[in-house]
Each structure stands twice: as structure tokens, then as C-alpha cells.
Amino acid sequence: MNVLLVFAHPEPKSLNGSLKDFMVQRMEKSGHQVQVSDLYAMQWKAVLDANDNIAKQEGERFDPSQNSQQAFYNNTQSADIACEQEKLRWADAVILQFPLWWFSMPAILKGWVERVYAYGFAYGVGEHSDKHWGNRYGEGNLAGKRAMLVVTTGGWESHYNARGINGPINDILFPIQHGILFYPGFDVLPPYIIYRTGRVDEDAFAQACDELGERLDNLWVTQPIAFRKQNNGDYDIPALTLRADILPGQSGLSIHEYEI
Amino acid sequence: MNVLLVFAHPEPKSLNGSLKDFMVQRMEKSGHQVQVSDLYAMQWKAVLDANDNIAKQEGERFDPSQNSQQAFYNNTQSADIACEQEKLRWADAVILQFPLWWFSMPAILKGWVERVYAYGFAYGVGEHSDKHWGNRYGEGNLAGKRAMLVVTTGGWESHYNARGINGPINDILFPIQHGILFYPGFDVLPPYIIYRTGRVDEDAFAQACDELGERLDNLWVTQPIAFRKQNNGDYDIPALTLRADILPGQSGLSIHEYEI
Numbered sequence: 319m320n321v322l323l324v325f326a327h328p329e330p331k332s333l334n335g336s337l338k339d340f341m342v343q344r345m346e347k348s349g350h351q352v353q354v355s356d357l358y359a360m361q362w363k364a365v366l367d368a369n370d371n372i373a374k375q376e377g378e379r380f381d382p383s384q385n386s387q388q389a390f391y392n393n394t395q396s397a398d399i400a401c402e403q404e405k406l407r408w409a410d411a412v413i414l415q416f417p418l419w420w421f422s423m424p425a426i427l428k429g430w431v432e433r434v435y436a437y438g439f440a441y442g443v444g445e446h447s448d449k450h451w452g453n454r455y456g457e458g459n460l461a462g463k464r465a466m467l468v469v470t471t472g473g474w475e476s477h478y479n480a481r482g483i484n485g486p487i488n489d490i491l492f493p494i495q496h497g498i499l500f501y502p503g504f505d506v507l508p509p510y511i512i513y514r515t516g517r518v519d520e521d522a523f524a525q526a527c528d529e530l531g532e533r534l535d536n537l538w539v540t541q542p543i544a545f546r547k548q549n550n551g552d553y554d555i556p557a558l559t560l561r562a563d564i565l566p567g568q569s570g571l572s573i574h575e576y577e578i
Numbered sequence: 579m580n581v582l583l584v585f586a587h588p589e590p591k592s593l594n595g596s597l598k599d600f601m602v603q604r605m606e607k608s609g610h611q612v613q614v615s616d617l618y619a620m621q622w623k624a625v626l627d628a629n630d631n632i633a634k635q636e637g638e639r640f641d642p643s644q645n646s647q648q649a650f651y652n653n654t655q656s657a658d659i660a661c662e663q664e665k666l667r668w669a670d671a672v673i674l675q676f677p678l679w680w681f682s683m684p685a686i687l688k689g690w691v692e693r694v695y696a697y698g699f700a701y702g703v704g705e706h707s708d709k710h711w712g713n714r715y716g717e718g719n720l721a722g723k724r725a726m727l728v729v730t731t732g733g734w735e736s737h738y739n740a741r742g743i744n745g746p747i748n749d750i751l752f753p754i755q756h757g758i759l760f761y762p763g764f765d766v767l768p769p770y771i772i773y774r775t776g777r778v779d780e781d782a783f784a785q786a787c788d789e790l791g792e793r794l795d796n797l798w799v800t801q802p803i804a805f806r807k808q809n810n811g812d813y814d815i816p817a818l819t820l821r822a823d824i825l826p827g828q829s830g831l832s833i834h835e836y837e838i
Binding site: 328329331332358364365366367368379380381382383417419420421422423424425426428429431432435455472474476477479480481482483484485486489490492493494496497498548553556557558559560568569570571572573574 | 588589591592618624625626627628639640641642643677679680681682683684685686688689691692695715732734736737739740741742743744745746749750752753754756757758808813816817818819820828829830831832833834
């Protein structure tokens with residue numbers, strides 16, 4: 319299978335750098351093809367702007383969505399964007415690996431999402447009707463592919479548990495796992511998280527590699543997070559609120575998963 | 579009072595650009611001093627890297643936190659970072675204004691947070707003991723200042739309500755409001771959100787200005803979101819989980835607000 323690893327850490331000799339090297343080796347040893355988008359090494363342009371469309375004319379009012387749509391359909395996207403989209407088309411699975419900085423992904427990776435996720439590619443696709451509100455949340459051009467986060471954080475696991483002060487890790491990651499990955503169609507696997515990075519010695523690193531290696535070996539069989547599909551009848555359209563008879567009276571992020 | 583407006587939209591003639599101009603006028607008319615950090619216009623460097631410390635030596639292993647701490651204490655931060663910190667010290671209130679891109683702030687603004695929020699400035703401050711886990715979440719160098727988000731999104735309000743498919747807007751914004759603003763000490767005011775931006779005509783814009791103008795007029799008296807302070811006795815330290823006798827059995831993001 320083909321795996322795209324999008325890696326967002328500035329230091330190759332960091333814990334994240336070592337984990338990245340381990341993952342590539344492990345997956346290649348298992349016979350997979352791996353491509354790495356090492357965003358810092360590539361000096362990835364993080365900032366979405368009018369230059370992302372090479373046909374953009376001077377003096378126009380810049381509309382990010384419209385510019386993206388025109389560039390995508392007219393083949394005038396800047397080369398770095400088109401190249402990453404090609405990698406996504408090629409991939410059967412995508413891994414986003416990053417340190418949690420201020421409770422989200424590093425800016426360089428956020429900018430990868432913003433620029434590569436073009437209108438017509440990752441959003442703005444599919445019919446809009448009173449039964450179907452675009453191909454998104456479980457449908458879309460990336461449907462059939464799998465995605466997983468590999469995240470490190472200095473905080474303790476308890477700080478991110480159900481009652482931890484930082485918020486439950488799955489809630490903190492919801493905008494990424496549901497909003498960035500499930501939205502264009504990915505099946506999203508549970509994340510692999512390493513906590514308390516300041517204390518990761520050789521033993522802890524070896525243990526992390528064991529766990530992560532197992533996660534990689536099971537990449538194709540692991541049950542994805544059971545996010546509800548938008549157009550499967552669970553949501554009222556166009557309000558896109560969960561039907562009143564499903565988990566009545568409940569709210570919050572977890573209602574957007576099927577009850578198992 | 580002094581207000582810092584951090585603005586993250588690439589197009590001055592956009593809805594966001596017009597709102598920004600309106601806000602500056604309204605606040606200046608009320609006698610406030612306003613500084614605007616217009617990140618796109620400033621060509622803000624979005625990517626945190628070793629160059630953020632001008633004393634950084636070639637060949638060293640780059641540790642983002644350590645590099646930030648050394649630069650902060652040795653006065654070797656790059657000038658753009660020091661300048662933004664000075665604006666934050668000057669400000670009585672900070673407004674972050676941005677379009678919601680992929681359920682979070684644009685990369686350029688995330689990179690502003692990552693680079694300006696130095697170790698020793700926005701984190702890594704205060705004593706660590708079994709009663710006090712650093713000055714954070716309600717304490718810190720930015721305590722006593724107010725902060726507010728002004729956010730636009732193409733989606734409908736119902737898509738972001740308690741049962742909306744995107745997740746409740748306050749949950750989506752929790753990593754920013756709690757994790758980025760409350761963490762270093764800000765009192766966080768309820769956000770001002772404009773939904774369905776594609777449909778904002780002249781009337782809707784006038785209405786938004788009325789509402790937002792009122793929010794600005796009340797910036798100094800509006801009740802902040804009642805996030806629980808970390809070191810006030812509500813959390814077990816060092817686990818930093820909410821005490822078992824507070825909202826027993828409950829979980830999720832909303833438990834981190836005081837019951838009113």
C-alpha cells in the first residue's frame with residue numbers, strides 16, 4: 319500500500335524526527351511504499367495567498383475560495399500545491415505527524431492543509447439538495463483512504479483525559495480529525511499520542527516504537543473512529559443538526575459518533 | 579484604554595477587512611488607542627524556527643522551547659517577535675480577528691501565536707509545587723488583560739449549534755479561547771461570530787456593525803467566559819484533573835467553566 323507521511327517538526331534529531339525515521343523504516347520493511355512530505359525540510363510555504371494561483375492578476379480583489387477554485391479547475395495552481403495533491407491521490411493512507419503546539423498543529427502544517435485542500439479537491443464537491451449537502455463528512459475525493467494522527471505533547475496524559483484541564487485529547491483534536499480529515503472523506507483511525515515528551519528516555523522511546531509499530535502494522539485493519547456520515551440520514555438538511563430522535567437532548571462533540 | 583487588534587485576512591477589501599476598519603474607527607471614536615497587527619500586510623513570518631533566536635548557532639540541535647527561552651531571557655529574540663510582545667504588554671485588550679479556515683485560525687495567525695508566545699513570556703512562568711502548577715490558566719503575564727475573538731465563517735449558525743455537524747462553536751474554539759487565551763492569563767470574552775459570510779449584503783453588514791460596535795462599547799464591562807482557574811483548588815495537582823467532587827461523573831469541555 320501507499321503511505322504519505324506529512325511531517326511537521328523543525329529538528330531532524332528531535333523525538334519527532336526519530337519517530338518519523340522509525341515509521342518510514344517499519345512501513346518499508348512491511349512492503350509499503352512511503353513518501354514523506356517533510357514540511358520544514360521542504361521549506362513549505364505556510365501562508366495561503368493570491369500567489370497560490372499562478373494566473374492571478376494584479377489588482378483583483380483576492381477571494382481565497384474563488385482563487386483556489388479557479389486555480390484548481392484551470393490547472394494554474396502553484397506547483398507545490400499540485401504536487402502535494404498528487405501525493406494524496408497516490409496514497410492509500412495519510413499520516414499527519416506533529417508536536418501539539420498550543421493545542422493544535424504547527425502553523426506550517428495548518429498552512430499545508432489550507433493550501434493543498436483546494437476548492438474542488440477537498441471541499442466544494444458534490445451535489446447540494448435537500449437530501450445531500452455536498453460530498454463531505456464521510457464522502458468526498460479522499461474517501462476510501464485512511465488517515466491517522468501521530469502527536470507528541472509535553473503535557474501529561476491525565477491533563478488530557480476526560481476531566482483533564484487541557485480538555486479531552488479527542489475533543490482537542492476534533493477540529494483536525496473530524497473537520498480536516500473526515501470532512502474530505504478520510505476514514506480516521508484513533509490517534510497515537512506520546513505524552514510528557516520531556517521524560518522520553520531510551521526505554522520510553524523503545525516502548526513508543528513498539529506501540530506505534532503495532533499501530534502501523536494494523537493500519538489497514540484498525541477500526542476507524544465511528545464519525546457519522548453527513549448524508550446518511552442522521553442529520554436534518556440543510557440545518558445539518560443531528561436529528562431530534564437521535565440521542566435526544568444530548569449535545570457536544572461525541573454525539574457525532576455512531577453509538578457502538 | 580489600549581487595544582491590540584491582530585488581523586489575519588489576506589484581502590483588505592474583504593468582509594474581514596471592512597470589519598477591521600469599522601472596529602478601528604469605532605474604538606478610536608470612543609477614545610481608545612488602537613494598534614493593528616495586520617499579519618498579511620506585515621508579511622508576518624508564520625513558521626517558528628531556529629532563526630527566531632538571533633544568537634542561534636549553526637549545527638546545534640534545535641529545541642523550540644529551549645531556543646525560545648534563551649532568546650527571551652538573553653534579549654536575542656528576532657525583532658518582529660519582541661515588537662509583538664511589546665504590543666501585548668501595552669494592550670489592555672486584545673482582539674484576534676480571522677476567518678475560520680478548517681475549523682481553526684489561519685496558519686499565519688497560528689504562527690504569530692507560536693512565535694510571540696515565548697517561553698518565559700506566555701508559558702513556563704511561575705512556581706511549580708503541589709499546590710501551584712505554574713502561572714497558567716487564569717494566571718500569567720497576560721493576566722488582567724481582556725481578549726476576544728472576532729470570527730467569520732461560511733457555514734450556517736445551525737451547523738455550529740449544540741447539535742450541529744461541525745461541533746458547537748464554543749467547543750471548536752476551546753483550543754483557542756481556553757488553550758491560547760486563558761492559558762497565559764487573559765480574561766476571555768464571548769466571541770463575536772458572523773456566519774454564512776457568502777450572504778452578507780449591505781443590510782447584514784450594517785447589522786453586524788451594530789452588534790459588533792455594541793460588543794466593543796462593552797469590552798470593559800462584559801462578563802468573561804467563566805473558565806476555572808487552575809490553581810484555585812478546583813483541580814488536583816499534578817494530575818490537573820477536575821476534583822472528583824466537582825460535577826461528579828461529568829466530562830467534556832464545559833466542565834472547565836464555573837457553574838453559574
